Amino acid sequence: MDAWGKRLAGVRGVLLDISGVLMDSGDGGGVPIAGSVEAVARLKQSRLKVRFCTNESQKSRGKLVGLLRQLGFDVSEGEVTAPAPAACQILKERGLRPHLLVHDGVRSEFDQVDTSNPNCVLIADAGDGFSYRNVNKAFQVLMELEKPVLISLGSGRYFKETSGLMLDVGAYMKALEYACGIKAEVVGKPSPEFFKSALQELGVQANQAIMIGDDIVGDVGGAQRCGMRALQVRTGKFRPSDERHPEVKADGYVDNLAEAVDLLLQHADK
Template identity: 65%
Template structure:
């Protein structure tokens, strides 16, 4: 087993671009789905923008469209444009078109509009998102039957998250259902979203910044921090959102830095600049 290597000291001076996770970093979910901004995060994003560093919002959010997400964050006080937000659904649609794939989707209904111009008749693949309560047995079993009916089953998963935190407690994420189908059908899912290198690289390309000069700030030790590091970026974990103290003893991932929240992360990046 690969033991985590203590990251080398690094200087924030080298950073020329910043990738931010959204849920658990900018805001926390609430029961009413309105969300609540995490203390200091609104100002932290503003300070980053004023510093001139390019910022992209890199999320595995699949419970809404980009437009809905921007509106939600705007109501919480954040300023961002749709083109700065990178969720998995548009990347998946591009793959589906390139490969002539017609998906049976197990996704949250709020994400349906992202797939509006995709042919979903006579499916020849399965696309999973964070369907939450729509992960009914009927739906998951239909996805299973679809995969089993295909000579070369294709399973695309928008992220591989294990769980996330909501006001009502921890909630199972898409990764769990991805594993269920991988096991039942003897297939390996194609991950679109964090921590997939192709997903991170598309964001870096959009920013025009090399991985070695970019940093990802997130609350997910594996998908944000580990994924970014595997691409050659720095990875900072915030102690908000789904962070758990046991993350600091993670067997394989050691963040380049820990910070208490996004505000402290931005302090770290902007110090000495």
């Protein structure tokens, strides 16, 4: 593999995944990953532009930022690209009235959305809300539509909580796709539209941006397909087999965000 100097040359903006990179979620909120609070602070003091790009869909953006600040991170709502606000925009543009299968923590994002007489289903990481009864209700709504539309906030397979690996929304998206014989529309990583809007908000071109995430497919593969570079951290949901993934190869693998920031501050924007 090329030296880091070559791999990071010309990087001017950084997109940071949150869960598994900044913090591990868990009961009672979460814990910062060692070195990440300082790493974010150093990055923000540098000449590099920084934006947070998350598929978090259990919490509203406000609650997520509140939690991060409580853990010591310097972050504000305006710096975060998250799927629920992006989905609200799409629902509005297309006149869609969703049946919501979402966590109570994110429901406030949809306060302004008409959910009467639903003509689509929107699912997010509902956690314990993914009861048989709730998933079946979403299935029944879809089966009653002439042209069923399923919108999924992300398509992650699983994420890591402090207590262990947890099924993510993607698993339930696949269950509904199979049961209804349809294909979901994903809002969030790895959707190119989502990365592009994060890039636009970051204010740099794709070839000047780098994504740092713990998900080899959703973060690394998705960003690379948009022309960005991407590093995978060995924290969060990282598993050693990710470094031998049959389809996706990161531009680099680092132990954690702190190491990524060390390398960026040394080699980027040169």
